[in-house]
Amino acid sequence: MSFPHDIAVLGAGVMGASTALFLARGGMDCALVDRAGICREASGVNAGTLTLNMTRAALIPYALKGWAMWTDPGPWLGSDPGVTATDGLSLAFTDQEVALLEARAEARRARGADIRLLDGAAARRIEPGLSERVLKAAHCPMDGHVTAYLTGRAYRQALVDAGATLYEAMEVTDIHRRDGLFHLETPDGPLRARRLVLASGVWLETMLGWLGVDIPIKTLVNQLIITERLPPVMRGVISVANGLLSLKQFANGTVLIGGGWQGHGDRDSRDTALIPDNLIGNVRLARHAIPALGGTRVVRAWAGFEAETADALPLVGPVPGVPDAHVIGSIHSGYTSGPYFGKLLAQQLLGETPELPLDDFHPARLLPARSTVSEVSP
Amino acid sequence: MTEPDLLILGAGPAGICAALAAREAGLETVVVDANPAPGGQVYRAAPASFRIHDHNPDRRNGERLRTALAGSGAVVASGHTVWSVGRDLRVDAVGPDGPVHWRPRALVVAAGTSERVVPFPGWTLPGVMGLAAATILLKSQAMLPGRRTVVAGCGPLLAAVAHGILKAGGEVAAVVDLASRRDWAVRLPALAARPGDLARGLGWRLRTTLARVPWRYRHGVRRAMREGDALTVEIGPVDGDGAPLDGPTTTLRADALVVGHGLTPATEVLRLLGARHEYRREAGGWVPVLDADQRTSVAGLYAAGDGCGVMGAAAAQQAGWLAGFTAARDLGRLAPDRYRLWTAPHRHRLARMRRAGRAMAGLLALRPGQVAAIPADTVVCRCEEITRTEIEAALACGVRDVNTLKSWTRCGMGPCQGRMCGETVAALVATRAGSRERAGIWTARVPLRPVDLAALTGEYEYADIGIPEAAPL
Amino acid sequence: MNPRIHRHIQRPPTVTLWVDDQPIDAHPGESLAAALLAAGIRCLRHSPRHGEPRGAFCFMGACQECLLTVDGRRVLACQETVREGLRVSTGAARD
Numbered sequence: 042m043s044f045p046h047d048i049a050v051l052g053a054g055v056m057g058a059s060t061a062l063f064l065a066r067g068g069m070d071c072a073l074v075d076r077a078g079i080c081r082e083a084s085g086v087n088a089g090t091l092t093l094n095m096t097r098a099a100l101i102p103y104a105l106k107g108w109a110m111w112t113d114p115g116p117w118l119g120s121d122p123g124v125t126a127t128d129g130l131s132l133a134f135t136d137q138e139v140a141l142l143e144a145r146a147e148a149r150r151a152r153g154a155d156i157r158l159l160d161g162a163a164a165r166r167i168e169p170g171l172s173e174r175v176l177k178a179a180h181c182p183m184d185g186h187v188t189a190y191l192t193g194r195a196y197r198q199a200l201v202d203a204g205a206t207l208y209e210a211m212e213v214t215d216i217h218r219r220d221g222l223f224h225l226e227t228p229d230g231p232l233r234a235r236r237l238v239l240a241s242g243v244w245l246e247t248m249l250g251w252l253g254v255d256i257p258i259k260t261l262v263n264q265l266i267i268t269e270r271l272p273p274v275m276r277g278v279i280s281v282a283n284g285l286l287s288l289k290q291f292a293n294g295t296v297l298i299g300g301g302w303q304g305h306g307d308r309d310s311r312d313t314a315l316i317p318d319n320l321i322g323n324v325r326l327a328r329h330a331i332p333a334l335g336g337t338r339v340v341r342a343w344a345g346f347e348a349e350t351a352d353a354l355p356l357v358g359p360v361p362g363v364p365d366a367h368v369i370g371s372i373h374s375g376y377t378s379g380p381y382f383g384k385l386l387a388q389q390l391l392g393e394t395p396e397l398p399l400d401d402f403h404p405a406r407l408l409p410a411r412s413t414v415s416e417v418s419p
Numbered sequence: 420m421t422e423p424d425l426l427i428l429g430a431g432p433a434g435i436c437a438a439l440a441a442r443e444a445g446l447e448t449v450v451v452d453a454n455p456a457p458g459g460q461v462y463r464a465a466p467a468s469f470r471i472h473d474h475n476p477d478r479r480n481g482e483r484l485r486t487a488l489a490g491s492g493a494v495v496a497s498g499h500t501v502w503s504v505g506r507d508l509r510v511d512a513v514g515p516d517g518p519v520h521w522r523p524r525a526l527v528v529a530a531g532t533s534e535r536v537v538p539f540p541g542w543t544l545p546g547v548m549g550l551a552a553a554t555i556l557l558k559s560q561a562m563l564p565g566r567r568t569v570v571a572g573c574g575p576l577l578a579a580v581a582h583g584i585l586k587a588g589g590e591v592a593a594v595v596d597l598a599s600r601r602d603w604a605v606r607l608p609a610l611a612a613r614p615g616d617l618a619r620g621l622g623w624r625l626r627t628t629l630a631r632v633p634w635r636y637r638h639g640v641r642r643a644m645r646e647g648d649a650l651t652v653e654i655g656p657v658d659g660d661g662a663p664l665d666g667p668t669t670t671l672r673a674d675a676l677v678v679g680h681g682l683t684p685a686t687e688v689l690r691l692l693g694a695r696h697e698y699r700r701e702a703g704g705w706v707p708v709l710d711a712d713q714r715t716s717v718a719g720l721y722a723a724g725d726g727c728g729v730m731g732a733a734a735a736q737q738a739g740w741l742a743g744f745t746a747a748r749d750l751g752r753l754a755p756d757r758y759r760l761w762t763a764p765h766r767h768r769l770a771r772m773r774r775a776g777r778a779m780a781g782l783l784a785l786r787p788g789q790v791a792a793i794p795a796d797t798v799v800c801r802c803e804e805i806t807r808t809e810i811e812a813a814l815a816c817g818v819r820d821v822n823t824l825k826s827w828t829r830c831g832m833g834p835c836q837g838r839m840c841g842e843t844v845a846a847l848v849a850t851r852a853g854s855r856e857r858a859g860i861w862t863a864r865v866p867l868r869p870v871d872l873a874a875l876t877g878e879y880e881y882a883d884i885g886i887p888e889a890a891p892l
Numbered sequence: 893m894n895p896r897i898h899r900h901i902q903r904p905p906t907v908t909l910w911v912d913d914q915p916i917d918a919h920p921g922e923s924l925a926a927a928l929l930a931a932g933i934r935c936l937r938h939s940p941r942h943g944e945p946r947g948a949f950c951f952m953g954a955c956q957e958c959l960l961t962v963d964g965r966r967v968l969a970c971q972e973t974v975r976e977g978l979r980v981s982t983g984a985a986r987d
Binding site: 839 | 897920926930932936939942946947950954955965
Binding site: 134135174268269283285302303314315317318320321322324325326328329334335336337338339340341342343 | 502503505506509511518520832833834836864865866869870871872873875876879881883884885886887
């Protein structure tokens with residue numbers, strides 16, 4: 042810790058870990074800092090869904106690239122964090138949902154996703170366990186999932202191999218600018234770096250505040266449910282037109298049920314509590330889609346935090362008014378596109394032109410119009 | 420009654436008495452229990468379709484308690500499995516008619532204990548079952564565990580089960596007792612507070628002697644193996660900490676092995692609600708911190724019975740009475756002078772019963788030497804089939820708390836939710852972390868029990884699902 | 893030797909259950925786990941990784957070892973009560 046790093050990435054979820062990985066490979070002396078272990082917050086506890094059906098239309102091009110990275114992890118990650126590529130079906134049970142499905146599929150197709158609408162019978166040929174009550178389904182042959190709790194291990198090895206310095210179990214409590222360097226205050230003394238990337242998920246709002254920047258970030262508290270092991274009842278990833286179901290069955294037979302049903306949570310204390318009615322609603326939706334789920338039991342449930350900006354679009358790029366500081370995060374269904382956004386930001390930081398543009402995600406767009414950004418003292 | 424004054428979790432002796440107290444104070448009371456009838460473990464009811472006339476004092480006491488509860492005016496929701504309790508005290512359960520919930524103003528948790536079995540090679544074989552399991556079979560199903568049974572472990576259930584088997588005409592190959600004669604003898608004076616129990620226990624012990632059943636003190640099970648339809652059980656000498664000693668081993672042949680190594684208070688609900696806990700080995704493990712009136716550190720939350728620390732059914736009843744009266748007082752439904760008057764005899768009895776209960780609890784406490792001696796390839800987490808070797812590998816990588824160990828190894832992620840392996844895992848982690856306090860305890864989570872998905876969802880239409888707003892396009 | 897204790901006990905007359913398509917007799921009201929034990933059926937399922945035989949262990953709904961299929965539902969045998977005509981499948985579903 043005595044010599045300043047070229048760059049410090051604060052937050053070791055998929056966004057931060059990916060950014061740090063590509064920075065390190067690009068030759069930077071890069072530090073990755075997290076108060077817990079790699080991929081232990083949102084990235085460790087989410088559904089791990091790789092989806093184009095549930096990705097916002099504007100992010101489809103990035104998600105396509107992200108999907109390609111996840112399904113061929115060897116070249117960039119070095120090991121396989123339990124990636125399974127599957128078909129994805131998004132279901133409609135009512136006429137209203139069919140209309141919604143058609144609109145969403147069209148919007149995603151326009152951005153390059155290969156999504157086709159099928160009738161119920163055709164959908165059941167792909168997914169025999171589907172309910173008879175499915176009217177239509179949007180089919181994407183490029184979906185899948187990653188085993189979320191294995192990503193930490195995979196990233197750690199890749200980062201070490203790339204020469205990044207990992208600081209796990211190190212909590213940063215404040216950031217100051219002094220002598221042209223960022224000082225990240227930790228219990229073991231300041232960690233110094235010439236440049237900074239904030240990748241801290243729901244805690245971005247707090248940390249941007251340390252830099253004098255006010256960008257509100259909403260904390261979503263997503264509930265997830267897992268069943269006990271059961272015989273195969275589904276093959277791919279299933280969602281619904283309105284976006285509130287995410288369903289997949291792992292190789293060990295357990296079924297993960299999610300989709301964004303909310304629980305209670307406090308991002309400062311990190312306490313979460315489940316809302317029973319929302320757990321029941323989520324499970325009812327799952328059973329409605331795959332009736333065979335009625336024969337199993339729910340064994341575990343938990344909630345994880347997800348960041349959302351005011352316009353529900355990502356936050357990727359320079360921190361307004363703070364030289365040498367960048368931010369990455371708040372990417373809805375960000376698991377799929379996370380590694381690719383990390384790569385793009387790294388390109389930007391390494392002085393290259395990002396492969397796909399990041400202009401739409403510039404943080405400045407989210408500054409409250411009337412506020413002025415306070416300059417952090419040099 | 421969806422918004423009672425008081426909801427009581429558990430209809431064992433503590434829960435029943437809490438309900439009787441609450442009803443005396445005029446509280447609207449609901450008792451929720453997963454079993455088909457009240458009684459808990461010690462007073463577990465036999466099937467309603469059986470007629471039993473065996474003059475068993477536990478059965479008589481159980482019937483007395485059940486009758487009192489039935490006549491008390493409390494609503495008894497038997498056959499309901501609680502899967503969630505919120506910080507607002509909302510209790511969610513599934514019953515025969517699907518999902519239900521209550522919003523009580525106060526909550527008494529009387530959840531009892533679960534039996535602890537320290538793993539040994541072969542403990543997962545069919546034909547191996549818990550001591551408490553054998554008690555259930557004998558007392559409430561009127562069934563023997565097998566033709567010829569090895570009874571092993573520690574505590575008062577050894578004699579009770581051995582006697583029950585002999586009385587029913589079965590064979591006991593041996594009683595394999597981790598305790599020494601002296602361990603028992605020093606505790607007998609404390610049992611004087613319960614002369615009836617003491618006499619009964621001595622009678623059971625005598626019967627095993629008369630039946631020439633070998634009682635092997637300071638012995639433990641080394642391993643069990645399958646031999647056709649039968650089991651061979653190898654036993655050997657152990658020290659006071661449960662660790663094997665050099666010495667001749669004995670091989671027993673039987674078709675059933677019943678084994679139990681103590682009781683651990685079931686504190687999931689209390690921990691889920693954030694009540695303060697402390698680790699007390701002699702009380703069975705982690706227990707809630709209570710004041711003298713059975714209050715936990717959370718307002719509106721009370722606890723009673725073995726679930727707060729192993730104390731025995733007699734003490735549990737007194738603690739239940741206290742908890743019920745205290746809840747009533749705190750709800751403003753029992754005047755202070757009445758409260759003092761009504762609780763006085765129960766406090767007095769509790770103090771006496773507790774002494775006896777604690778003496779027995781000492782025999783049941785976890786023996787660290789026994790855990791340390793678990794052979795490497797023995798399955799520790801039964802659900803996920805994780806061996807000690809795999810746990811040690813995680814510890815070697817620097818894991819120092821049980822929750823991290825869970826995410827590394829999958830221990831505790833299976834359907835039993837860590838109930839079978841929790842104590843063993845924590846003891847193994849504690850050897851590296853330095854103490855049970857440092858090793859921590861598994862985060863309590865909803866669902867508190869595996870919930871049948873069909874029961875949870877009930878009968879519903881798509882329109883009933885109440886889907887929140889759609890995500891942005 | 894019959895594992896059921898008969899002294900001082902009257903049970904209702906037996907009914908027939910079907911366990912893996914074999915008929916067994918049991919008394920209504922008994923726990924299914926006890927009835928299977930009495931019929932000599934001890935192996936109820938197999939362990940998830942190595943396929944080792946498993947049977948009822950705690951008899952009180954905690955250990956989850958006695959999980960099997962009754963009339964198409966996944967239930968714990970120790971929490972299930974014997975009734976006429978129950979169709980039980982042991983170890984049939986992949987655990």
